[in-house]
Amino acid sequence: MTELRHRGAKDTDPTLQPSEDKGSDSELKVEKDGASDGESKVDTVPKVPVCADDTPVVLNKALSGLSSRWRNWWVRGILTLAMISFFFIIIYLGPMVLMMIVLCVQIKCFQEIITIGYNVYHSYHLPWFRTLSWYFLLCVNYFFYGETVTDYFFTLVQREEPLRILSKYHRFISFALYLTGFCMFVLSLVKKHYRLQFYMFGWTHVTLLIVVTQSHLIIHNLFEGMIWFIVPISCVICNDIMAYMFGFFFGRTPLIKLSPKKTWEGFIGGLFSTIVFGIMLSYVMAGWRYFVCPVEFNNDSNSFQVDCEPSELFQLQDYILPAMLQSFTGWTTVRLYPFQIHSIALSSFASIMGPFGGFFASGFKRAFKIKDFANTIPGHGGIMDRFDCQYLMATFVNVYIASFIRGPHPSRVILQLLALRIDQQLHIFNSLKAHLTEKGLLPVLEEAAA
Amino acid sequence: MTELRKRGGGGGDPDSTENISDKEADGDDRLGLQCDTEGECDGDSKADTPDVPLSTADTDNTPQYLNKALAGLPPRWKNYWIRGVLSLAMISGFFLIIYMGPVALILIVMTVQIKCFQEIITIGYRVYHSYELPWFRTLSWYFLICVNYFFYGETVADYFGALVQREEPLQFLARYHRFISFALYLAGFCMFVLSLVKKHYRLQFYMFAWTHVTLLIVVTQSHLVIQNLFEGKIWFIVPISIVICNDIMAYLFGFFFGRTPLIKLSPKKTWEGFIGGYFATVVFGFILAHLLSQFQYFVCPVGFNSETNGFTVECEPSDIFVMQEYTLPAVLQNALSWKTVNMYPFQIHSIFLSSFGSLIGPFGGFFASGFKRAFKIKDFANTIPGHGGIMDRFDCQYLMATFTHVYIASFIRGPNPSKVLQQLLMLQPVQQLGIYHTLHSHLRERGMLPSAAAAQAE
Numbered sequence: 054m055t056e057l058r059h060r061g062a063k064d065t066d067p068t069l070q071p072s073e074d075k076g077s078d079s080e081l082k083v084e085k086d087g088a089s090d091g092e093s094k095v096d097t098v099p100k101v102p103v104c105a106d107d108t109p110v111v112l113n114k115a116l117s118g119l120s121s122r123w124r125n126w127w128v129r130g131i132l133t134l135a136m137i138s139f140f141f142i143i144i145y146l147g148p149m150v151l152m153m154i155v156l157c158v159q160i161k162c163f164q165e166i167i168t169i170g171y172n173v174y175h176s177y178h179l180p181w182f183r184t185l186s187w188y189f190l191l192c193v194n195y196f197f198y199g200e201t202v203t204d205y206f207f208t209l210v211q212r213e214e215p216l217r218i219l220s221k222y223h224r225f226i227s228f229a230l231y232l233t234g235f236c237m238f239v240l241s242l243v244k245k246h247y248r249l250q251f252y253m254f255g256w257t258h259v260t261l262l263i264v265v266t267q268s269h270l271i272i273h274n275l276f277e278g279m280i281w282f283i284v285p286i287s288c289v290i291c292n293d294i295m296a297y298m299f300g301f302f303f304g305r306t307p308l309i310k311l312s313p314k315k316t317w318e319g320f321i322g323g324l325f326s327t328i329v330f331g332i333m334l335s336y337v338m339a340g341w342r343y344f345v346c347p348v349e350f351n352n353d354s355n356s357f358q359v360d361c362e363p364s365e366l367f368q369l370q371d372y373i374l375p376a377m378l379q380s381f382t383g384w385t386t387v388r389l390y391p392f393q394i395h396s397i398a399l400s401s402f403a404s405i406m407g408p409f410g411g412f413f414a415s416g417f418k419r420a421f422k423i424k425d426f427a428n429t430i431p432g433h434g435g436i437m438d439r440f441d442c443q444y445l446m447a448t449f450v451n452v453y454i455a456s457f458i459r460g461p462h463p464s465r466v467i468l469q470l471l472a473l474r475i476d477q478q479l480h481i482f483n484s485l486k487a488h489l490t491e492k493g494l495l496p497v498l499e500e501a502a503a
Numbered sequence: 504m505t506e507l508r509k510r511g512g513g514g515g516d517p518d519s520t521e522n523i524s525d526k527e528a529d530g531d532d533r534l535g536l537q538c539d540t541e542g543e544c545d546g547d548s549k550a551d552t553p554d555v556p557l558s559t560a561d562t563d564n565t566p567q568y569l570n571k572a573l574a575g576l577p578p579r580w581k582n583y584w585i586r587g588v589l590s591l592a593m594i595s596g597f598f599l600i601i602y603m604g605p606v607a608l609i610l611i612v613m614t615v616q617i618k619c620f621q622e623i624i625t626i627g628y629r630v631y632h633s634y635e636l637p638w639f640r641t642l643s644w645y646f647l648i649c650v651n652y653f654f655y656g657e658t659v660a661d662y663f664g665a666l667v668q669r670e671e672p673l674q675f676l677a678r679y680h681r682f683i684s685f686a687l688y689l690a691g692f693c694m695f696v697l698s699l700v701k702k703h704y705r706l707q708f709y710m711f712a713w714t715h716v717t718l719l720i721v722v723t724q725s726h727l728v729i730q731n732l733f734e735g736k737i738w739f740i741v742p743i744s745i746v747i748c749n750d751i752m753a754y755l756f757g758f759f760f761g762r763t764p765l766i767k768l769s770p771k772k773t774w775e776g777f778i779g780g781y782f783a784t785v786v787f788g789f790i791l792a793h794l795l796s797q798f799q800y801f802v803c804p805v806g807f808n809s810e811t812n813g814f815t816v817e818c819e820p821s822d823i824f825v826m827q828e829y830t831l832p833a834v835l836q837n838a839l840s841w842k843t844v845n846m847y848p849f850q851i852h853s854i855f856l857s858s859f860g861s862l863i864g865p866f867g868g869f870f871a872s873g874f875k876r877a878f879k880i881k882d883f884a885n886t887i888p889g890h891g892g893i894m895d896r897f898d899c900q901y902l903m904a905t906f907t908h909v910y911i912a913s914f915i916r917g918p919n920p921s922k923v924l925q926q927l928l929m930l931q932p933v934q935q936l937g938i939y940h941t942l943h944s945h946l947r948e949r950g951m952l953p954s955a956a957a958a959q960a961e
Contacts, residue, residue: 224913225912228905228906239869239873242873247876251874256712258719311696406689416699416704455681456679478946481942
C-alpha cells in the first residue's frame, strides 16, 4: 500500500517518510538495475518539481518551516499551478507565441534526449558530434517549418520574391542541407570511434523522428483551430491528475510491472473523469470563435486572425437520446456540439493510450538508469518528463483530424493547381465547373457574367 | 601500391595480392574476428566496388557447379570469375525485369527491400546477442509490415485511383488509410511496451531504435524508387545504371591509374578513380539518356488502365523527351565546328544525375563501410556469392533514389493532376467555389478562357 500511495501528500504516515525522501530528494541518477526507486514522475501530477537542488531560493525560504515531505509536495504543487497559468497565458497571447513555445519545447526535449545519449556513450569528445546533432535538428526543422509556412502563409510567400524561390525549391534545398550533414558525418568518422559515432547518429535520428515530427503535428493541429491544441493537451494533463487522485484514494491493483505505482483503479477512474472533463471543456470552448476557427494569416494586416463561420462541428445540434437514457434522465433530446462527441474519442485515447507513452518513457529511463530526463523543472524533472504522454496524443489528433474531420487544405490545393501545366489546369477547371454546376453551386448565368 | 591495386583481377602482381587475399580468405567469421584493431578490418569491405573480384570468404556459398567449372584455376582467378559471372547475372537480371514490366519491378523492389531489412536486423541481433529477446523478431517484422502498408496504401490510392473508387472495401480502406495505419503502428508500439522485460530494457530499446532507423532508411527509400518508377521507367533505369557504371568505372580507373588515396575509411579508393569515374559516368549517362529517350516504353509515366486492368505506358512524351536544338556556346562552337546540336533536354538532366551519382553517391558507400567496420563485419550477408549481401550492392543506390525523387519533384514535374482533382473534390463546397474563381481568373489572364469559349464549354 505504501508503494501505491507513495506520492506524498495528505496523510502523515511516518512509514512513508523514507520512500518519500528517496523519491524526492534524490535528484541523482539512480543506480539500481531496472527498478528505480519509486516511480518516475511521468505518471502522475503533471507539474511537480523534482530536484531539490534546483528549487529556487525564494521557494526554499518560504517553505523552510515545513518538513521535507510537505515541502516537496508544496514545491510540486506550486510549480504545477505555475505551469498551468503559463499555459493559459500563452493561449491568450495567440498563435504566434504558441508556435514559438512549441519550438522551444521541442528544442529543449531534443537537447535532453541527446544529452542522455552523450552520457550513456561517454561521447562528449566525439569530434563534430554535437555540431552535427544540432545541425540535423536545424535541417529537419527547416524542412517542416518550410512546408508549414508554404501552406499557411501562401499569399505572403507568393508576394516576396526570395521566399517564392525558397518555397518552390524547398524540398531540394532541405535535401541538400541534409546531405551536407550526412557527408560531414561520413567525413568525421574516426577509426577508434566508429561504433560510437554510428550509435549517436542513430540516436539523433530516432530523437528527431520522435520529437520534431510530432511537434510539427502539434502545430498543424493548432492551425486547425486552437481547440484542437488545447483540448488534447488538457485531456492528457487531466488524466494524469485524475489517475493519480483515484489511485491515491482507491488504488489497490497494480497495473503494469513497469510502473509499480499505477493501479487499475486509477486507470479506470482517470478514464471516466477525463471523458467527463473533456465533454465539459469542449462545451465551454466550442462557443468561442477564438478557439474554434482555423488560424489564418491575413495578408493585409500581416497578422493572424481567428475569425470565421464556425463549421458544423461547433454548432449546437439536437441529439435524440437512446431510449435507455431517456427513461433514466427524463430528457428526450439533448443539445450538444458534435465536437463533444469527438472529444469523447480524444479523451478515451488520452486515457487509454497516452499512458503507454509514459510507460515507454519509464522503460527508457530504467533502461538507461536515469531518474529523470533532466533537471529543468524543479520537482518535475525535464521538459521531456512532462511531455512524454503528449506525443502520442498529438499524432493521434492529427491523424484523427485528417481522417474524420477535414479534407486537404485549400491553399495547398491552389498551389498545386498553379504548378500544373496550362492544359491540365484547363482540364481540371472544366471538371470542377461540371462538378459545381451539378451541385447547384454555380448558376448557369454566372458564366456569361464572369 | 599493392593496396591500391589490390582488387585482384587483371593486374599481374601475384605475390602481394596473394598475401592479402589469403588474409581475407581466412576470415570466414562474419563478425570480423580478423579485425585486430578497434573498428579497422583488414582490407576493405566489398561495398566499394561491386564487380571487383574481391578474394572473399564466400567460398562457402559458391554454388557447386561454379566450383566445379572453375576448379582448375588458382583462387584469385576463381574469385575474379565468380564475381564477374555474378555481375553479368545481376545485370542480365536487371534487363529481364525491366522487360517484364512495372508490376514485376514493384515486386522486385519490395523483395529487395525485405531482404535488406532482414540483413540489417540480423546484424543488429548479432551485435546485441538479442536473439532471445521476447517478441522482438515478431515486432520488427510487424513494424516492417505496418510501414509498408502505409506507404503502399498511399501509392495505391494515388495511382490506382479509379480502381479504388470502384471497389467498396478498397474505398473504405483508402478513406481511412492513415487512421488504420496509425492504429496498426500503435498496436505494435503497445506490444513493445508490454513486452519490456526487466533485465533486458536497454537491449530492447536498442533493438527498437535499430528497427526504426532501418525502416527509415530502407523502406522510405524503396518507396521513393517506386515513385520514380511511376514517373517513367527511365527515371528508374538511368539512376541505377549510373551508380553501377560509376562503381565499375571508378574501379577500372583506380586499377589502371590509381595513386592517391581518397579517404581513410576506404583505403582502396583513389582520387584518380573518383575523377575518372565521374567523367566516364557523365558520358555514359549522356549516351544512355539519348538511347532511352526515344522509346515511349521508358519515357511515359506508368498509368493504370481501369478497363484492361493493366498498366499502360502510352502517352505524349513530355517536353524533356522531345529532341530540341541547342545553340552551342561559342567556345564549343570553335572546338567542334557545329553551331547547334540536337539533344533531348533529359540529357542535360542526366548530367546532373550522373554528377550526383559520382560525387555524392560514394558517400553512401563510405557510410556502409564505416558501418561494417563499426560492427566488425565483412559483409552485410552472404546472399550473393562473391558480392556479399543485397545491402552491399544497394548502399550507394539509396542516396541516389532519394536525390532522383527530390530532383523530379523540384525541377521536373508538378503535382499529379488527377491527385489534385481528387483533393479538390474533397474540399468543402465553399472552398471549391473559391478555388474555382481563382482558377477562372488565372486562366482568363493567361488567355486560355475566351469568354465565348467559356459559354461554349458548358
